[in-house]
Amino acid sequence: MKYRITHLTQYDYSEPVSLCHNLAHLKPRTQPGQTCFASQVKVEPTPAVAREYRDFFQNQVKYFALQQAHQQLKVTAVSDVEVRHQPISSAEALRRPWEAVREGLCQDHPEACLLTLDSPYIRIEAALRDYAAPSFPPGRPYLEAIRELNHRIYTDFTYDPNFTEVATPMQEVLEHRRGVCQDFAHVAIGCVRALGLPARYVSGYLETLPPPGSPKLRGADASHAWFAVYLPGEGWVDFDPTNDQMPEEQHITTAVGRDFGDVTPVRGVLYGGGEHSLSVSVDVERLE
């Protein structure tokens, strides 16, 4: 499936900003199952400095700095992306028990090992292990266990955009069983890591045109977040606990990381500015 994604981020400031440095994670990744064949990030006013590079997770990062006084910052990212469903073909992989995934993992894939550890927004705790445990009886196939965990989060947790903020600790989400996609992804990741297994945070978009006869999916016209687990030999497999899905062709990946903090779409440090207001709009349209 091919998409054009338009992601607009606009900051308005009550007072002039004299200088700002920003980092944007807005260009979709090219990775197995996804090709980004065109992407443009336009910044207004025109930045004095702009550079692009890849970060630790091979995400495309754009750094830009504005050096003249401004009271508005507008970042528009337009990207054309193709997503192809990649079903797991190996029967062995589907059957592999979750304990087996752990063995030799750190040695063979040091970078995946990183994703089994605590991260700034996700602290592994006993409560997470306890929550995960029922889905992980000994010997159960890994993907089956994760699919159930994904489903349980979907059922147990209430979608409530008014309950959490960016900084709401995961413990609170777990306790009250409320939150949004970011929170659910964090909880799922915490559960997986609590078992010593790698899980990563995925930020991106969700196509929201409801197929005829199907209910409208949440996440429409906004960026979305889910998680992925690592299956040696197969790579990363995505799960969306907000919608109880295994993404196929409607999820477009922008960036991946340990947690939300690694992939914030736009962040920055600025001088001046007073109060600011932020507006974001996202459009995902099918190209064919």
Added chain:
Amino acid sequence: MADTLLSAAAPTGLCGSYRPPQEGFDEMCLPNGRIRPHWQYLSEALDRLGPAALHGRVRESRRLIRDNGMTYTLQGDLQGQGDPQGLSRPWELDLIPLLIQSEEWALIERGLMQRAELLNALLLDLYGARRVLRAGLLPPELILAQNSLILACDGIKVARDRPLVLYAADLARLPDGALCVVADRAQAPSGAGYALENRIVLSRVLPSLFRDSHVHRLAGFFRTLRASLRALAPRRALDSLRIVLLTPGPRNEAYFEHAYLANYLGYTLAQGDDLTVRDGALWLRTLNGLERVDVVLRRVDDDWCDPLELRGDSLLGVPGLLQAVRAGNLTLANALGSRILEHPALAAFLPDICRELLGEELQLPSLRTWWCGRPADRSFVLANLSRLHIRRLHPDIRPSCLRGAQLSTQALRELAEAIRANPSAYVAQEEIPGATVPVLGRDALESRRAILRAFLVAEETGYAVMPGGLTRLVSSDSSLGLSNQLGGLSKDTWVLASEPEREETLIPKASVYSPAIRLTSEVSSRVADNLYWIGRYSERAEGLVRLLRIIVLRANDRLNGSGASEQEDCLRLLLQALTQQTLTFPGFIGEGAEARLANPMPELLSLITELPRVGGLPQTLQALVMAAWSVRDRLSADTWRVVDAIDERLRALTEHPVEQLEDTLDALDPLITALVAFGGLTRENMSHSEGWQFLELGRRLERAVNTTTLLAGTLVPHSGEMAEGMLAEAVLGVTDSLIAYRRGYQSGTRVGALLDLVFQDEFNPRSLAFQLDRLEELVRALPRERGCLGRTRADKLALEAASAIRLADIDRLADLPENSQRREALDALLERIAAILPQLSDEITALYFRHEDRPHSLLARRTSR
């Protein structure tokens, strides 16, 4: 034969009676109690000097240390305190150096060089290919855990593949005398400046001993450091190359060293907000605009260097710093991310890593270290808990280091539980060893355990080792060796050469010195700001002390004497002027003033002794000391000595507050002397460059404000001839113009003559006219924007005030209309000037000290649903 000779010479005198513990290795004495050959000369020299002379030298060294302002602030001292200096300690130096023979040092050097090469290679690998992880030489979970590898630094190209420019190792001797590395310091290793200061002090206190001992010199190390930093600069335009030393600021425990090294190396000392990233490069904000910076010698830890990509809440760094590095426009020494080399578990893996990366055996062993994530290590640690040091890797858990020997059985059991539950979070090390060394005690030599911090700097090929280092002494039950703190007793370290070395220093000799190196560093707007306030506070303090002194004298007269009504009137006006000048309302003016006027003592003592009292004397002095400390590197040693004296007076005032008014004179008089000396030194011993102009501006402006307030409070109201005579005398006293007055005007004090002298006389350096004239000149000489030809607003304000005084008609101002109680014309003029002065100060502040707002992070806002 040799035996008899030795025993005949042995054991009398200071060194002869030194008794190190039976166990372990002593640096000076052999196990049989004899003095090691390379200590022979020193011990004889010490014995010859004798205890009395030695203690004289000790006093001399303390004086030098104090005079040089050599301090160290113990971490944790400053928490929540507003006093950056009050808790910093004078540096402690023991007079007996640690001696190391050339031959042994050569071995140590080789081991250290190899280790530095190894750590540099490891750093490159960890932020590059991570071969050591894939080869199983380091557990990834150790390196990739939070607070270890910094992901933002991954893959950044490092100048000349030298991320580790400076490296320090803490060395200690094992019981058999072999050396091992107790800790590696790789982020921003400190102590080299203290080592240098130790050397300077010791070579001055024991000059002939130092000269005859053929000690390797230290200056070469710093010359290499300078050459290396230049070579690492990304641009090759060497004539405009700029290097700054980035300090966390005056509150940092080793701020003294930062200021000292910046001065010694000829670099600008900068704090985060002196710097800015623009056009993908780093710039220093100076009064003349932005100046490009090529290399940063940093003393700010990794995490705090860049709020954009590292800790977002840091105010110590520069937003965008890492981007300037990434763009290849800036070199940091050391590279960001080097804290990984300080990981306490690393030592357990270094021998294998050394074989892999260098193809060699590790020469200098580390302190034996076990990581409980390895089953074999874990069982060993659990079986030997009570004799190990245990460290928890999780940064949030305190205390992070436990000493098995100090734990109860119960605590040991709990610790074992915790290790079993989460083994990979625990590292264990042997007890820190350390040879004993002789330390000069009160009557005899005592033995203490020593740890040596050795310093290395990268050079063209490989590393250069400082011949010597910082020897720190630990009490036997302390675990200080594990911390990065430098406080406590220290020693100079002498590496003995077989031949005497040529004396050398970094102070340039005109003929051989490359003119490209800038020894005069730019004045940043923060420095200018601090200098301006030093000027204002020093003058404010001086004016206040003078006024207080006159008041105390008058109040004493009243206590002892007549209590005539004119005396009362005079005292009342002076007290009210005091409240006005210090802005300590209600004081002698507002609510409750009558009671305070009747018994002024408590209020006066409060202003003289209470530190928290805003506007009071201690608070003013403290503000002065704090501002001076912030520009430590700009003040000469002599000036600093005076600041220290002021600080001591300040402590005396607040720590032993006087209770009787008459005693305050004893406290106030020496303060005047110190403040006058401070003024004189800053006038005579500082280059009259832009920085100095701001100090002078501050001083003149403050004195103008004080004089205006004083005149308005004393000469505008009229309270009879007698009282006025006394007041006039007081005004002359406060303005230090009494002698000039007596010389110029024979008969008693007349208001007209007084005004002439302290108001309009352009030649009296205490007069208002003099201040305003100087202000006008200084303001005109300030740097201004290019193309600005006309008068600025500051020019106009200064001119207006100066002209108003010049044109004033003294007779009219002094005139007191029939039946009037006030000199209205004088009042109006003083008010006009009093209104202009703060405007002028605001204008200068806005033009020159305008810092951009503090940077702040855009809060990550949830944008997804």
